[in-house]
Amino acid sequence: MFEKFKLRACLCAGLTAAMLSVSVAEAVPQAIGGFFKQIRQQSFMDKDEQGEHEVLYQRFAGLAVDKELRERFPKLSAAIEQRTSADWARMQKDSVGMKAEAVQFRRESPNYYHPFAQDMDVIMRRADDAVVSYLEMEYENGAGAHGMYGWQGVNFNTMTGEEIALSAVVKDMGRFTDIIIAQLKKEHPDASFFDMETQVRKYALQGKLNWTLDPRGVTVYFNPYAIAAYAEGLLQTTVLFQEQPQLFNEAYLETAEVYAQPFPHYYPLITSLKDNGRRDVLSVNQGEGKVTVTLNGRKTDFAAALTNLQPVLVHMQNKDNFLYIDGQTQEGGRQTLVLKVEKGKVRHVGTLPYTFMHTIAVSPAEQQYWRFMTNPDGFYIDKVAKPGSSSQTDICAVGSEGQLTFG
Secondary structure (H helix, E strand, O other), X not given: OHHHHHHHHHHHHHHHHHHHHHHXXXXXXXXXXXXXXXXXXXXXXXXXXXXXXXXXXEEEXXXXXXXXXXXXXXXXXXXXXXXXXXXXXXXXXHXXXXXXXXXXXXXXXXXXXXXXXXXXXXXXXXXXXOEEEEEEEEEEEOOOOOOEEEEXXXXXXXXXXXXXXXXXXXXXXXXXXXXXXXHHHHHOOOOOEOOHHHHHHHHHHOOOOEEEEEOOEEEEEEOOOOOEOHHHOOEEEEEEOOOOHHHEOHHHOOOOOOEEEEOOOOOOEEEOOOOOOOOEEEEEEEEOOEEEEEEOOEEEEEEOOOEEEEEXXXXXXXXXXXXXXXXXXXXXXXXXXXXXXXXXXEEEXXXXXXXXXXXXXXXXXXXXXXXXXXXXXXXXXXXXXXXXXXXXXXXXXXXXXXXXXXX
């Protein structure tokens, strides 16, 4: 009888342990993919006594999801599609006034006339089965001395499709605000701030801080004129989870072990490459016949005449890190540099005849889509297509040495 009880106890204990193990495993977010942006471009023309001329150039790239992602996360997909549709409708509405202003500007100031421009773009920051976070960028250029732009963070609960409030992520907003102010001073020592501390505290108090949830922390963004002069551009700072774990809600401290994070090449990415709480600053820049990667202040040049760079940080389960840098060649095609980031250095792994730009050759103009790599264990990438040809798509994963694996 005792032996049977021991056996049952062992079985129950083993079953309980297994269930706990599954529960913990399920609690750790897993990277997901299936996000892309569709690029729409058009020019509006007019004609007056001086001849035919362009009035407005318009470019729209809104976030979209593929069929697989829509089936898996219907509420998230609906929220993203609703937001993208609203952005497109607002852009179309604004363009009516811009076209009228451009015609008036040409009539009144023909010597200074230039076509107006309107641009909306999007870039992913994080995508897993807990959080989807991305940035929207808007740019307008009219009759003023310079154009105006701004970035807006969007943060969704992946399961419910509801927007996440910063107050749900940060437990002590006062302390968080103090850290943001201190980091802005340290990271931008020469910035022309105006009343920065007061402005940051006001934004925080009113719940108007502009932010994204990244794979390893929270990044806060300040657009031109928010806390500094226009010439300072976008100012940003990141608080890493492992730097201030007591500051964040425990539900957000568990993050995906494997992820891919796209980022704009003209702004630095702050992360912890080894997940050890150490702050790493990574940036990618294009130059004359070269691509420069800066890691914690150390620059490495790679001979590659690429422009329009689209970098992605790839973080593997063994904490290896790679950079996939998709760029446009001088001939107009695209290719992807694969670099490994290790021991404070960056080295070249290979150059791939692949791109995340998906092209469909249709009349009267090509249709272009940009696929975001957010899950290194499964994503779509395209073989570089010849001009006038459609892309061919492969499904891939990032292998242990950084190169593509197929299937």
